[in-house]
Every structure is written in structure tokens, then in C-alpha cells.
Amino acid sequence: MTVALVTGASAGIGEATAIRLSREPGTELVLVARREEKLRELAGSLPCRATVLAADLTDEDAPARVRAHLEAEHGGRLDLLVNNAGAAWRGSFGEAGYANLRRHMELNLDAVARLTEALLPLLRASAPSAIVNVASTAGRVARAGTGAYSASKFALVGWTDALYAEEKPHGVHVGMVLPGFVQTEGFPATELREKALTRWIVSKPDRVAEAIYEVGPGGKPERYVPRAYALAAVARILFPRLVRRVLTGGPAKSLTTRTAAETR
Numbered sequence: 001m002t003v004a005l006v007t008g009a010s011a012g013i014g015e016a017t018a019i020r021l022s023r024e025p026g027t028e029l030v031l032v033a034r035r036e037e038k039l040r041e042l043a044g045s046l047p048c049r050a051t052v053l054a055a056d057l058t059d060e061d062a063p064a065r066v067r068a069h070l071e072a073e074h075g076g077r078l079d080l081l082v083n084n085a086g087a088a089w090r091g092s093f094g095e096a097g098y099a100n101l102r103r104h105m106e107l108n109l110d111a112v113a114r115l116t117e118a119l120l121p122l123l124r125a126s127a128p129s130a131i132v133n134v135a136s137t138a139g140r141v142a143r144a145g146t147g148a149y150s151a152s153k154f155a156l157v158g159w160t161d162a163l164y165a166e167e168k169p170h171g172v173h174v175g176m177v178l179p180g181f182v183q184t185e186g187f188p189a190t191e192l193r194e195k196a197l198t199r200w201i202v203s204k205p206d207r208v209a210e211a212i213y214e215v216g217p218g219g220k221p222e223r224y225v226p227r228a229y230a231l232a233a234v235a236r237i238l239f240p241r242l243v244r245r246v247l248t249g250g251p252a253k254s255l256t257t258r259t260a261a262e263t264r
């Protein structure tokens, strides 16, 4: 029996990940997000036992509630934690300011670290176990208008690398997935999909779900989705002037796409 918890399971990459993991024999799932009805609908459609917990992960008591749920419903066992819930709100620092940076950090970094802190004792007790943090290629290369999102994902990437080394002796494998543009409810990438020139760079949630499986149960340290996005990270290190020039030019603006969070 394997107990896997997926945050942000009510939509997009998290939902695809729950579906992917449910295909593995002996899996029990814990689905976490704010919209309970979406989670219940998904749980009812899966071929394995799946419990749901509606929680806003930025709430003070969310980590303790998730841990209590695991203890009450799954005997305190946790083999895989997928820290996937996240969001983005566009805005330059000059316009959106520190408030925008802060809300990204609260959800994309602080909530992940707080949940991981609460669940680490269960993961260690269930070792060998794994954590997969869903970062982003934006956690390696930053663009104008998404600096706050990038800052939160850069921080997540750095923290994940350290946690990988720290938890290895405890039998908890820590890896990350760095998606590029993926069409989801939260990141529809409409502007890119509308144009033949850019349509091909938009990927699908089930490809990220497969990568999450390779990193978690599969034991890989990191995976870009699609893999070619790793070139952007390499270019940022080897050719920083070139990358800066490209990302400062007018055409780069089309890479800063609308998100669902900013329209809510």
C-alpha cells in the first residue's frame, strides 16, 4: 500500500497527477485543494481509494489539518507528497509592488515549506518515501511581468536542492519538476495557443504528471517538461547577456500570459 498526497488536485497538473498515480496498484490518495466539490468529483472517478481535504494551504492551521487527516484516515502513513498547489498573478514590481511578491511567496513557497514541515515526520517514518515539489522553468529564468512568480519559484528550487541533500540520509527522496508552458485552468496560455508560431511550446498536464511520477516513485532528482526547456536554464548560466537581450526585447512580452488567478 502506498499513500500519496497531492496538493492542488482540483485542477490542471494536480488533477492529472492524481489520475496518473491512481493507476498504480495499491495506491491510496489524499486530494487537497480549496474546492471540495471538485475534489469529491475527482475522488469518485478514480479506481483507487481517495480521501479529500478542502483547505486553503495559506491558512495558519492548514498543515496541522492535513496531518490530522492523514493520521485519522490513513494511519499516519505518507509515502509520497506532491507539493503542486500554486498560482501566478502578472504584474511588474513598479506596478504591483511588494504585495504581489508577498502573495506569491505565501502560496508558492511558505505554504509548501509549512506543509512539508508538518508532514516530514510521517514521511521519515514511512521511508523510503518521496517529496516532489512542482517548481517551474520560471524558477530558472525570469521574465518581465512575472518577477514575483519567478522569485517564489527560484526560492522553491533552491530550497528543494538543499532538502534533497538533507533528507537523503533519512530515506526521503526530494525531487522537483520544472514545467514550461502547460495548458491548465490556472495557466490557459491562450495568447500562445492562438498563434501557430508559439502553439507548439504549450504542453499538456498529463506530461507533467508522468514527470512527477518519474521524480517521485521513480527517484529522479529533477525533470523539465518538456525536456528541451532545460536549454533555457543552461543558456541563462552560459549566455546571460544573450538571454537578457532576448527577454528584454518586445517579442518576449508574448511569453507573459494571462492567468486565471488574476481574473478571480
Ligand SMILES: NC(=O)c1ccc[n+]([C@@H]2O[C@H](COP(=O)([O-])OP(=O)(O)OC[C@H]3O[C@@H](n4cnc5c(N)ncnc54)[C@H](OP(=O)(O)O)[C@@H]3O)[C@@H](O)[C@H]2O)c1
Binding pocket: 007, 008, 009, 010, 011, 012, 013, 014, 032, 033, 034, 035, 036, 038, 055, 056, 057, 058, 084, 085, 086, 087, 088, 107, 134, 135, 136, 137, 178, 179, 180, 181, 182, 183, 184, 185, 186, 187, 260
Ligand atoms: N501550467 C503551467 O504553465 C505551469 C508552468 C510551470 C509551473 N506550474 C506550476 O504547476 C502547479 C500547478 O499549476 P496548474 O497549471 O495545474 O494550475 P491550476 O490549474 O490553477 O491548478 C492549481 C491548483 O492549486 C490549487 N490551489 C491554488 N491556490 C490554493 C490554495 N491557496 N490552497 C490550496 N490549493 C490551492 C487549485 O485548487 P483550488 O482553486 O480548488 O484551491 C488548483 O487545484 C503550480 O505550482 C504552478 O506554479 C504551472
